[in-house]
Amino acid sequence: MPIVWEPVIGLEVHVQLLTESKLFCPCPTTFGAPPNTHVCPTCLGLPGALPVLNAEAARMAVKAALALDCSIRPKSTFARKNYFYPDSPKGYQISQFDEPFCDHGYLDIAVGTGDETKRARILRIHMEEDAGKNIHDLGSSSIVDLNRAGVPLVEIVGEPDLGSPQEAAEYLRTLRDILVFLGINDGNLEEGSFRCDANVSIKPVGETKLGTRVELKNINSFKFVEKAIASEIERQKELLEGGGRVTMETRGWDAETGTTFTLRSKETAQDYRYFPEPDLPPVILDEGFVARARAELPELPRAKRDRFVKVLGLTPYAAQVLTQHPRIAAFFEESASLTQPADAARVANFVQSEVLRDVITQGQKAVIPVTAKQLADLLRLVDSGEISGKQAKELYAALRDRKVGPDFLVASLVSELGMSQVSDPKAIEEVCTKVIGDSPKQVEQIRAGKTTLFGYLVGQVMKATKGSANPQLVNETLKRLLGTS
Secondary structure: OOOOEEEEEEEEEEEEOOOOEOOOOOOEOOOOOOOOOOOOHHHHOOOOOOOOOOHHHHHHHHHHHHHOOOEEOOEEOOEEEEOOOOOOOOOEEEEOOOOOOEEEEEEEEEEOOOOEEEEEEEEEEEEEEOOOEEEEEEOOEEEEEOOOOOOEEEEEEEOOOEOOHHHHHHHHHHHHHHHHHHOOOOOOOOOOOEEEEEEEEEEEOOOOOOOOOEEEEEEOOHHHHHHHHHHHHHHHHHHHHOOOOOOOEEEEEEOOOOEEEEEEEOOOHHHHOOEEOOOOOOEEOOHHHHHHHHHOOOOOHHHHHHHHHHOOOOOHHHHHHHOOOHHHHHHHHHHHHHOOOOOHHHHHHHHHHHHHHHOEEEOOEEEOOOOHHHHHHHHHHHHOOOOOHHHHHHHHHHHHHHOOOOOOOOHHHHHHOOOOOEOOHHHHHHHHHHHHHOOHHHHHHHHOOOHHHHHHHHHHHHHHOOOOEOHHHHHHHHHHHHOOO
């Protein structure tokens, strides 16, 4: 009987904190600067330079820990993680080892159709500095850019609780959403500010002993995380079923071939020869510091989605779409609060169908072509009967294309574009009478009980009036003329 294997997956996520300066020195953290321009004696590891902890980075780290229900340790320490790579100018990385600032949290992720959740445990979160970056695409030579060296990170270490590539990808999406809503990370996988290492092993179903794990390093998209883990699971299955054995190693992901490849043998904690950082005192997180960080926590994505459904009457799908970015969620909520009478579901539908396709998000920022007030004013014109629903879409497109400023009055564009809705009963009756006369077959079928064809007549009237007829008046007039009202 063939062995049935089950994957065991744990993720280590490196999160760049959105501070203006590095973890232990005042150098800026701006992405994209010319190589080696954001450096100083401290982040270059020059003799005599001493590190000083960035308090803002510590505050952001604590907010991440609180959002993930971790236990905060009042005292933690930094250690030196020794390794000799070109991107580490000191020959070691300042990190936290046996005394991290927090541990034992969790993250609930959606599984299956999304109606159920699974709790994935978090072993620990610790603060550390980032390494530099090796650049190899310069022809025959390579350089080391140390702009990133010393940038503040938190490493979020998950327990091996994930059972499929899909769960791993959902874990990352859920985690990224939380961190972006907290305002402490921009969630940009491509720029490396949100990086994932996946520890993957397999074991026979029912077996309690875990298999040998392989670490997949620095995968830069959710899609590739899912594909890389799936590929590695298949590789390990073929290896074990062929009589081989899995060795502990670090592997990379080749997106072109769809396979993982060996990078190096896997180091252990002993290989790094951790020892306490002598130049930094213990980190003391007193109750007041933690309380202030807790008070700054915003409403997180899952809670916001639940409120959108239960309080505002949105569908779960709409709530999910509108909470993918904090700026989009805030735009929707402000627009809904400005509409009178309040109709959050209608605002949500318009945002999803018209506005979202034009929104550009980048990290914490989002470029939205209209303001919340302009959207509310646009929908108010529909409520008053001045424009139709179809014209509302055309008016929004005009506002978008003209790149109007935040002070632009939506109503001023209605007359300019000739969008006044036709609500004259006599004029509408004339059009309806003509449409009925031009559609004898459809009229006969409607009167015989085939009411689905009524929409055809409405459409013909709207076509004849170029979408400017009052829809409610059109419906009432057609029903009266057909004798079906």
